[in-house]
Amino acid sequence: MEFDLIERIRARTTVQRADVRLGIGDDAAVLAVAGGHDLVVCTDTLVEGVHFPARTHPADLGWKALAVNLSDLAAMGATPAWATLALTLPVGDAAWVEAFAAGFDALAREHAVALVGGDTTRGPLSVTVTAHGIVPRGAALTRAGACVGDLVFVTGCLGDAAAGLACVLPGHPREAALFAAPAAQREALVARLQRPTPRVAQGMALRGLAHACIDVSDGLVADLAHVCAASGVGAEIDAARLPASSALIDLFDAPERRALQLGGGDDYELCFCVADADADAAIATLARLGGGVTAIGRIVAGGSVRVHDALGHTVAPVRSGWNHFS
Amino acid sequence: MEFDLIERIRARTTVQRADVRLGIGDDAAVLAVAGGHDLVVCTDTLVEGVHFPARTHPADLGWKALAVNLSDLAAMGATPAWATLALTLPVGDAAWVEAFAAGFDALAREHAVALVGGDTTRGPLSVTVTAHGIVPRGAALTRAGACVGDLVFVTGCLGDAAAGLACVLPGHPREAALFAAPAAQREALVARLQRPTPRVAQGMALRGLAHACIDVSDGLVADLAHVCAASGVGAEIDAARLPASSALIDLFDAPERRALQLGGGDDYELCFCVADADADAAIATLARLGGGVTAIGRIVAGGSVRVHDALGHTVAPVRSGWNHFS
Numbered sequence: 001m002e003f004d005l006i007e008r009i010r011a012r013t014t015v016q017r018a019d020v021r022l023g024i025g026d027d028a029a030v031l032a033v034a035g036g037h038d039l040v041v042c043t044d045t046l047v048e049g050v051h052f053p054a055r056t057h058p059a060d061l062g063w064k065a066l067a068v069n070l071s072d073l074a075a076m077g078a079t080p081a082w083a084t085l086a087l088t089l090p091v092g093d094a095a096w097v098e099a100f101a102a103g104f105d106a107l108a109r110e111h112a113v114a115l116v117g118g119d120t121t122r123g124p125l126s127v128t129v130t131a132h133g134i135v136p137r138g139a140a141l142t143r144a145g146a147c148v149g150d151l152v153f154v155t156g157c158l159g160d161a162a163a164g165l166a167c168v169l170p171g172h173p174r175e176a177a178l179f180a181a182p183a184a185q186r187e188a189l190v191a192r193l194q195r196p197t198p199r200v201a202q203g204m205a206l207r208g209l210a211h212a213c214i215d216v217s218d219g220l221v222a223d224l225a226h227v228c229a230a231s232g233v234g235a236e237i238d239a240a241r242l243p244a245s246s247a248l249i250d251l252f253d254a255p256e257r258r259a260l261q262l263g264g265g266d267d268y269e270l271c272f273c274v275a276d277a278d279a280d281a282a283i284a285t286l287a288r289l290g291g292g293v294t295a296i297g298r299i300v301a302g303g304s305v306r307v308h309d310a311l312g313h314t315v316a317p318v319r320s321g322w323n324h325f326s
Numbered sequence: 327m328e329f330d331l332i333e334r335i336r337a338r339t340t341v342q343r344a345d346v347r348l349g350i351g352d353d354a355a356v357l358a359v360a361g362g363h364d365l366v367v368c369t370d371t372l373v374e375g376v377h378f379p380a381r382t383h384p385a386d387l388g389w390k391a392l393a394v395n396l397s398d399l400a401a402m403g404a405t406p407a408w409a410t411l412a413l414t415l416p417v418g419d420a421a422w423v424e425a426f427a428a429g430f431d432a433l434a435r436e437h438a439v440a441l442v443g444g445d446t447t448r449g450p451l452s453v454t455v456t457a458h459g460i461v462p463r464g465a466a467l468t469r470a471g472a473c474v475g476d477l478v479f480v481t482g483c484l485g486d487a488a489a490g491l492a493c494v495l496p497g498h499p500r501e502a503a504l505f506a507a508p509a510a511q512r513e514a515l516v517a518r519l520q521r522p523t524p525r526v527a528q529g530m531a532l533r534g535l536a537h538a539c540i541d542v543s544d545g546l547v548a549d550l551a552h553v554c555a556a557s558g559v560g561a562e563i564d565a566a567r568l569p570a571s572s573a574l575i576d577l578f579d580a581p582e583r584r585a586l587q588l589g590g591g592d593d594y595e596l597c598f599c600v601a602d603a604d605a606d607a608a609i610a611t612l613a614r615l616g617g618g619v620t621a622i623g624r625i626v627a628g629g630s631v632r633v634h635d636a637l638g639h640t641v642a643p644v645r646s647g648w649n650h651f652s
Contacts, residue, residue: 021364022468026556027401027541028368028459030466033359038347041442042354043410043456047449075353084369086412086454116367119454123373126449128412130369130456133354140356142348215353230352 005097005120009085012101013115015108019081020116029116031082037134040078044068048125053168058096060194061127062103067196068217069131070111071268074203075215077141078133080111085118086128092120111200139207141272143230146212150273150299152235153282155199156291157245158220159257162264164193178251185247192245196268197291205285206272213272219263224271225305231273234302237262240310243294258315262307273299331423331446335411338427339441341434346408346442355442357408363460366404370394374451379494384422386520387453388429393522394543395457396437397594400529401541403467404459406437411444412454418446437526465533467598469556472538476599476625478561479608481525482617483571484546485583488590490519504577511573518571522594523617531611532598539598545589550597550631557599560628563588566636569620584641588633599625 010024022030033039046065048054066083073080085104089097097120108115113131166172167186178186199215206213212231214223220242224235242261252260274282279295286293307315336350348356359365372378372391392409399406411430415423434441439457492498493512504512525541532539538557540549546568550561568587578586600608605621612619633641 021464022466026468026470027398028366028404028457028466030402030461031365031367032463033365035361039357039359039365039458040354041357041408041410041456041458043412043443043445043454045412045414045445045447045454047414047447050448072353076356078354082367084367084456086369086371086456088371088373088452117369119369119371121371121373121452122376123452124450126414126447126452128369128371128445128454130367130410130412131354132365132367135356137358138347140348140354142352144352 005092008094008097009101012098013105013108015112015114017081017112017114020114023114023116031116034134036137038137038140040073040076040133040135040140041130042069042072043128043130044072045126045128058100059103062100063107063195065127065129066104066107066113067198067268069129070198070200071196071215071217073131073133074198074200075141075213075270076135077139077203077207077213078135079204080113080131080133080200082114082116082132084130085115087118088121088123088126090123090125141203141206141210141213143212143214143227146227146231146233146273146299147275148233148299148301150211150275151279151295152224152237152271152273152297152299153293153295154216154243154269154271155202155286155293156269157243157248158216158267158269159248159260159264160189160192160245161196161266162260163248163252164189181251185250188245188247193266196266198268199270199291201289202270202286202291205289206282209278209282210272210274213270216267216269216271218265220271221262221305221307227271227273228303228305234300235297235305236300237297237305237307239307239315241294241296243292331418334420334423335427338424339431339434341438341440343407343438343440346440349440349442357442360460362463364463364466366399366402366459366461366466367456368395368398369454369456370398371452371454384426385429388426389433389521391453391455392430392433392439393524393594395455396524396526397522397541397543399457399459400524400526401467401539401596402461403465403529403533403539404461405530406439406457406459406526408440408442408458410456411441413444414447414449414452416449416451467529467532467536467539469538469540469553472553472557472559472599472625473601474559474625474627476537476601477605477621478550478563478597478599478623478625479619479621480542480546480569480595480597481528481612481619482595483569483574484542484593484595485574485586485590486515486518486571487522487592488586489574489578490515507577511576514571514573519592522592524594525596525617527615528596528612528617531615532608535604535608536598536600539596542593542595542597543591545591546597547588547631547633553599554629554631560626561623561631562626563623563631563633565633565641567620567622569618
């Protein structure tokens, strides 16, 4: 690990926590896990050209590399605490590293996440963050536990990040129309792609309320299918209820919008299942946190995710999420 | 994360632990940290062509990716517990992944390390492992704490891994002689490069005995310099005392051997500092664990690492470890 780059990263990651007994600079970090809590750990890698376009701004990449991991912690109901960073770079570009660290730190500050260790290596650009959170013992939300009759909710809006990708990647069928759209609308969608908001407070608030929870990283249908598989249930989704941002409504017609909402990845909203009796409490709790929450369907017997429109007609399957090596 | 590859990895990683409340298959792992203990976390990335040659056998790579991290835990005196794996592959080669997982698991079994999560992505070959261990609260060994007068020890032998690299990489000045050497000697050195032995038991045994500890990953002089910097001391090393394997002695003359022992990386032995009064206890404790332990010098006032030969002459500086981006 190259000393100068490490120092640049360390100097720009500003969160200090009392439970970090030893941070960056030794062979490992030493961390105090609060008594009565479980440790929650996840890891996600972003590879240039696969998970983000070449020439993505390093500050956006730093933000997103942490965000996708905090979103996994949120899906578990965990409180974020610490992260490690493995950064592989083709060249030791100090300005790039500083911008990356600044983007990482901007999100880390929002959630009091201390960077406690890492590795910098030479090679094709990729970023692996391992995030650590804590949750009261036994209180973690999982994908298992959804019950027949539960309401299915999502936070925020769906499809924006995939729409943002259409705005930045050449070759989309609607490229000309998107290019002609108001800049503010395009930028709103691109921001959702590049600076996703992990729903950390929402996940924590759902402890003891949600029967099951997942974050929407691969697309709603694909991710809800994971919940169904883990819980041994099916789900029915009402496409007309899927929440859409005003930018998505303005720039995409209804069929395009629906495809983005059902199959688009990278939104990092939470999808969760709540008993009828707890639905009002969940809605009220999440409403106080902002960002929105919408009931989109129900858990049913069976094993598949079915989507119907306002008239009850089944909506044809959409691209079922992003699958590496597919 | 591609389901089939994950399943292949999960099927071949066999360690089960009671403290894993939730392992691979959800958004994150949920882990129970024993009361009265600190969590110890480290992460290391291996990139093809930088940290290992192209066409390294996947089983060796799986072993080594875990070994380099367990070595960091060992340097902290931590007991290994859990690991996450971020694997980036150019193609989804099932046989390759199974061999990789088998190599990883072979070492994981030796230390009861459960694989609890990870990510598989498409891209140029690289592996990032994040390893988690625990240590009684406040008992972690660090690089700081070495005191003037302490004896400096190393476990095992030095220089073997760098000698092994000379055996497998074309272009070494001694290529012809190495090629002509007995296969058993070459293989012994190459095995030390490809399947390093993290000194986990030794690190745990040094809790309460060593003032400072580090693992030799970049080369003895470079790594001991980290201890000196963190502790605010210097060190004097007697080159004649550096432990050498019989293969190293047979295949390299004294100047070559010394360069490998002082500057060669990837040995993953522990280098640690012990007060005179505790030296006998440390030697006896580590002798029971096997693998050897050798006093090689003393901590002195100052800030640099000086090396002298049996006649007291200063040995010229050697390549000071591996420095990415240098």
